[in-house]
Structure formats: C-alpha cells, structure tokens
Amino acid sequence: xxxxxxxxxxxxxxxxxxxxxxxxxxxxxxxxxxxxxxxxxxxxxxxxxxxxxxxxxxxxxxxxxxxxxxxxxxxxxxxxxxxxxxxxxxxxxxxxxxxxxxxxxxxxxxxxxxxxxxxxxxxxxxxxxxxxxxxxxxxxxxxxxxxxxxxxxxxxxxxxxxxxxxxxxxxxxxxxxxxxxxxxxxxxxxxxxxxxxxxxxxxxxxxxxxxxxxxxxxxxxxxxxxxxxxxxxxxxxxxxxxxxxxxxxxxxxxxxxxxxxxxxxxxxxxxxxxxxxxxxxxxxxxxxxxxxxxxxxxxxxxxxxxxxxxxxxxxxxxxxxxxxxxxxxxxxxxxxxxxxxxxxxxxxxxxxxxxxxxx
Amino acid sequence: xxxxxxxxxxxxxxxxxxxxxxxxxxxxxxxxxxxxxxxxxxxxxxxxxxxxxxxxxxxxxxxxxxxxxxxxxxxxxxxxxxxxxxxxxxxxxxxxxxxxxxxxxxxxxxxxxxxxxxxxxxxxxxxxxxxxxxxxxxxxxxxxxxxxxxxxxxxxxxxxxxxxxxxxxxxxxxxxxxxxxxxxxxxxxxxxxxxxxxxxxxxxxxxxxxxxxxxxxxxxxxxxxxxxxxxxxxxxxxxxxxxxxxxxxxxxxxxxxxxxxxxxxxxxxxxxxxxxxxxxxxxxxxxxxxxxxxxxxxxxxxxxxxxxxxxxxxxxxxxxxxxxxxxxxxxxxxxxxxxxxxxxxxxxxxxxxxxxxxx
Numbered sequence: 065x066x067x068x069x070x071x072x073x074x075x076x077x078x079x080x081x082x083x084x085x086x087x088x089x090x091x092x093x094x095x096x097x098x099x100x101x102x103x104x105x106x107x108x109x110x111x112x113x114x115x116x117x118x119x120x121x122x123x124x125x126x127x128x129x130x131x132x133x134x135x136x137x138x139x140x141x142x143x144x145x146x147x148x149x150x151x152x153x154x155x156x157x158x159x160x161x162x163x164x165x166x167x168x169x170x171x172x173x174x175x176x177x178x179x180x181x182x183x184x185x186x187x188x189x190x191x192x193x194x195x196x197x198x199x200x201x202x203x204x205x206x207x208x209x210x211x212x213x214x215x216x217x218x219x220x221x222x223x224x225x226x227x228x229x230x231x232x233x234x235x236x237x238x239x240x241x242x243x244x245x246x247x248x249x250x251x252x253x254x255x256x257x258x259x260x261x262x263x264x265x266x267x268x269x270x271x272x273x274x275x276x277x278x279x280x281x282x283x284x285x286x287x288x289x290x291x292x293x294x295x296x297x298x299x300x301x302x303x304x305x306x307x308x309x310x311x312x313x314x315x316x317x318x319x320x321x322x323x324x325x326x327x328x329x330x331x332x333x334x335x336x337x338x339x340x341x342x343x344x345x346x347x348x349x350x351x352x353x354x355x356x357x358x359x360x361x362x363x364x365x366x367x368x369x370x371x372x373x374x375x376x377x378x379x380x381x382x383x384x385x386x387x388x389x390x391x392x393x394x395x396x397x398x399x400x401x402x403x404x405x406x407x408x409x410x411x412x413x414x415x416x417x418x419x420x421x422x423x
Numbered sequence: 424x425x426x427x428x429x430x431x432x433x434x435x436x437x438x439x440x441x442x443x444x445x446x447x448x449x450x451x452x453x454x455x456x457x458x459x460x461x462x463x464x465x466x467x468x469x470x471x472x473x474x475x476x477x478x479x480x481x482x483x484x485x486x487x488x489x490x491x492x493x494x495x496x497x498x499x500x501x502x503x504x505x506x507x508x509x510x511x512x513x514x515x516x517x518x519x520x521x522x523x524x525x526x527x528x529x530x531x532x533x534x535x536x537x538x539x540x541x542x543x544x545x546x547x548x549x550x551x552x553x554x555x556x557x558x559x560x561x562x563x564x565x566x567x568x569x570x571x572x573x574x575x576x577x578x579x580x581x582x583x584x585x586x587x588x589x590x591x592x593x594x595x596x597x598x599x600x601x602x603x604x605x606x607x608x609x610x611x612x613x614x615x616x617x618x619x620x621x622x623x624x625x626x627x628x629x630x631x632x633x634x635x636x637x638x639x640x641x642x643x644x645x646x647x648x649x650x651x652x653x654x655x656x657x658x659x660x661x662x663x664x665x666x667x668x669x670x671x672x673x674x675x676x677x678x679x680x681x682x683x684x685x686x687x688x689x690x691x692x693x694x695x696x697x698x699x700x701x702x703x704x705x706x707x708x709x710x711x712x713x714x715x716x717x718x719x720x721x722x723x724x725x726x727x728x729x730x731x732x733x734x735x736x737x738x739x740x741x742x743x744x745x746x747x748x749x750x751x752x753x754x755x756x757x758x759x760x761x762x763x764x765x766x767x768x769x770x771x772x773x774x775x776x777x778x779x780x781x782x
Binding site for chain 1: 432443446449450461462463466498508617638645646654662665686743
C-alpha cells in the first residue's frame, strides 16, 4: 500500500493507526460475532463506544459539569438551521459575524428563522480575514452571537475569541480540537466531524445545558437540542459507525497529549508552509498574516494556468486535494490534526522545485 | 471468527460478504492511497459510490423518471418532521393511519407542524394489527396520506397498500426493499437504512419530484427536499461511508435477483418461524395472522419469567437480540433481508428444545 498526502478540506485525512484498527475490527468487533456496523445502538458493544466518545471530548475540551456533548446528524449545515430554531425567540435578534462563505450560509439560514443583525462583515475582504473581537458592533440583549472560528474556504481564522454578554455560538467545523481555548466562553459550539474529528455523518455539538430550555414548543421534537440532551444523543438511532471512528480519533488525540500538544504540532506545520510562501514572491498567501489559518493554508501562484499546472503535477506526485474551493480558485493545503509533518515538508520541497522550473 | 445469529431490530445484520469487502477496502480504497472514510465527497472515488447507490435503488424499485432517490441524515425520526414541514401547507390537513408506536411518533411530530386527521387507529389493538385499506376514513383534499408499512415493535405489516387521491407517504424503515410493490402508488417513501439497507446514519428518501416544489420559503433551506433534490444529495457533505455500505448491500441484493427473489426468501423464513409458533400453544404470535410481519416476528411465552429464561438461554447459545422492545416485552425475532435461513432453522430447533424442557 502506498499512502498519498491527502490535503482534502473535508472529508479529510484520518490517523493511519485509527484506520488500521477500524479495519481489524470491522467484521468481528472485539470477538462479539458481529460488526459494529450491525450491532444494536442499545447493546453493550455500542454503549461503551458512545460513552467513551462523550468522555474523550469532555476531557479534551476540559468541559465543566454544566456542559453537554451531543452527537447529531445533518452536519454544520443542519446546525445553521437548528441554532436559530432553538435559540432565537420571537421578537429577539441574533448577532452574526460574517467572515466568509460559511458564515454567510449560517446567516442566510438564520434569516429564514428570525431576525439577524450582521455585526461585522469581512466576507469580501482581500487579503481574506476575519473580524477582530473589537470590531463587533453587538446588539444589546441579543439572543446570541454567532461566529465561524475558521473559514475553510478563505483560510482565515479567529485567533482571539470575543467575550460577549449574550451566549457565544461558534461553527468550529474546521478547527475543532486543533487548539486550546476556554469552552466556558461559549454557549454552544458545533463542528461537522469530517475535518478534525472523524468521518462525515456526525456533527459534534457542545453546549451549556440551560440553553436547551429556550426552545419553543412549535419546533419539531427532533430538531430540539433538549430532546437529544435528555437522551444522551440516543433519542433515535445515532450514526454509530461515524461516532465509533470519532471515538478512536479522540482516543488517538488524548494519547498524543491532547489539544495543547496538537496545537504545537499544528502551528509548526502551518509555520513551515507559510514560511515557504513568504520566502518568494512566486507564491502569495491569500489571508491577512494576522488571521492565517493553521488548518487551511491558502495561496496563489502568478497565474491561473500556472496554478492548474501546479495542481496537476502535485497530484501526479501524490499530493491530493490541493485545488482551492471552486468559489475562489487558487491553492488550498488543508493540514488538519491528522496530517503528517513529513507531508508538509514534502510539499515545501515540491513548491521549491516547481518554482525553479516555472519561476 | 464465530458469527452469532443477530436478530437485532436495527441496527441489524448485514451480509457477511459486504462486511468482508468493506474490511478489505477500508485502509486503501481501490488502490487510491486513501480510505473511503477520508476522501472528498466531490472526488471521483466517492462520486462512483454515490452514483451506483442511486442507480441500484432506482433499479431495485423500478422507479420511473419522475422519481428521485435521496440520501439524507437524521433517520426516520428526522423524516417525521421533514414530511409535514415540506408537504403540509397552512390551512391543509394531513391524513395519518395510526398503526402503532412508530406511526404515533410520526403523528406527534406532524401535529406540531400542522393539522392532522387520524384516519384509522389500531395502535392499541391486541393481537397487534395494522388498518386495512378500506378502514381509512380519508379527508377530501388532504395534503397527503401517511402510513407505516411495517410496525417494527408490534410485528404487524401492511399486506396491501391503499390507493389514495392525495399523495401516499410511507415510513418503510423496517421493510424497504424486502418485497415488490408499485412505487408509482406512492408520493414519498422514507426508510432509515439500519434495517434492510445498510448501517445507521443515512435515511433513504424516494419521492415524486414535483412534490418537492410544495415547500414554503419559511422552511430552513437545509430541511427542504428541494435543496437536496437539486444537488443530488450533495448540498452538503453526505454520510459517505453509510452510503457506501448501502451501495454494497443494494449491489448484493441485485446479484441475488432483486426484491422478487428476496421476498420469496423472506416469506419462507418467516413462514417457518410462524409455523413453529402455531404448532404449539406454548408459543403465541403477537400479531393478527393476516398482518404478520415477514421482518419482525413477535411472540409470547406462557409467562414473563419464562420469556426471560428463553432470552437468556438463547443468547448463551448465540441467538442475539431476541428481546422484545422495552415498550411491549415478549420475544421479537427480526429477520431482515440479510438474515440467513439457517439462523431461522436453528432458532426453530432451539424453540422446540426449550419447550420440551419448560412446557
């Protein structure tokens, strides 16, 4: 087997050890005579997986007792709707910071549900960037304040989170568990698993329990956080296998030393790539240096035809998924937690060699 | 490896060949150097899986051009809300047949969204049964008529589907692709995959395309069928791995001869089990004989303590998941498409032997 360097923005690379263990356990899970793909979600085999997944996330984030960990379905796109359906009451206003493509989608959905105030907008900025905490013109008495911690498409990331009176809600899909922060600063955090946490099919929600009480009885039972919180995400059949892989990934992260340890590795990996970009005018970083994402490194070449050649030649050499999002073009190297440092070094060598031939 | 007989009601047994192939392909999918758990949902590896899954369902059901196959998230419980949110307009009435626990849940959710007329109610009947088509007191001009084709908990199944003027909507979670029927009789069908189709984490929706146009613009974009129909279920990241297993299961079913072939096998399996139940007063079938499910065979023993002993001894001999749902007790043998005939024969032998010792 020859493993490629998978720079895909999501679904994204998983730790090889996790894949090997999943493979070994696939047909006969721990000698129970069944696959984890076919056991009851109320049986003891899956129950242990579910409990460990909750415990791992709780430990990695250092969550206090008044927070809950939920595993839901529908991805971050589903959460764009669920958040306002649960937290935005009639006559209230929700504050949203528009930092790019994903924040815009969250705003669009919230506007269908209720009243939205866009408290900062950097969505059209070039170089790409996110707002600074002090830029937010918050609404007094807002139902909540919503931010997107890392814009996967533009490659811009919040480095400091705002302190808000209203509950702070964050879409952390593309940088969840990639760096330490104080969870108590947030009312609700959600993250599609398929970047830093596991495969597609499960969205992690971490929330202050009392926020679940806000929901109106006009919201369908299934779309209430309260429903899932009261049943420990077992109101109906959860996406068991995706949660199993998430459990293995979070176990791997704990063994590695947790979010402090991975943050150091992530900073080093991103640092080496940004250094290679800054070393020559041939490459241009897309994001404002103060907002550069440690997860999605975006950059341009002198021309679009050169970018096409770059992506094509890179792919032939085993660097996959480097094409920027179809909305913006350019190059994007997504280097999530599980992406190996040697893959970054290999890409840096390729970039130098490519410039020599085309610069 | 010693494989047990998995009678779980869902998640449920999968074909062993499917599990073996999934295991073989897990770390390195078809030599691409990545796992299918980590490839982009917009890349060529997943694209082929997605297209084949849609094609297999289309072929197995014999769907005409004006029907679409969708792969969504949130299970049947999510569909309990999505159906009325999309199809039940203001001032309209939706007709629901209440055949048991699952239909009741669908009704509860629909009542939050709009006006519901319960057109037949067998939910409290004993022996358990579903309504007959001629029992339905349909509302003229109803938005749609909703039925639950097979009640997983009570073990009662519709044998003939009603012909309705309003679009017929069915929750077929526990008997989808287990028997042939005319899809054109239905406006929309949904089925959580974790019984007959694959693992948990994906819900199959088959719908007449024009019904997707009914939705009000007050419904969040993510909860509109229209959104997913226009994007071939790729509006956001789909639950790729669950869809991959569903693709393998439907491919297995096509090789086996399709739904006509499996229906014959299913009738034979269920027939042998019901014959064993009817052969002695020691066992009593729970469902009215005319409504007996070919998927979930429910029965009682002379006393609850004997039922407990039965379940315990059966489990020790490798018959797993025979305990009836916690809401009703008794015994339930779920024998979905992938459940092997020899497992039914082995259970019948165990039942005879158990009666000898305890009758």
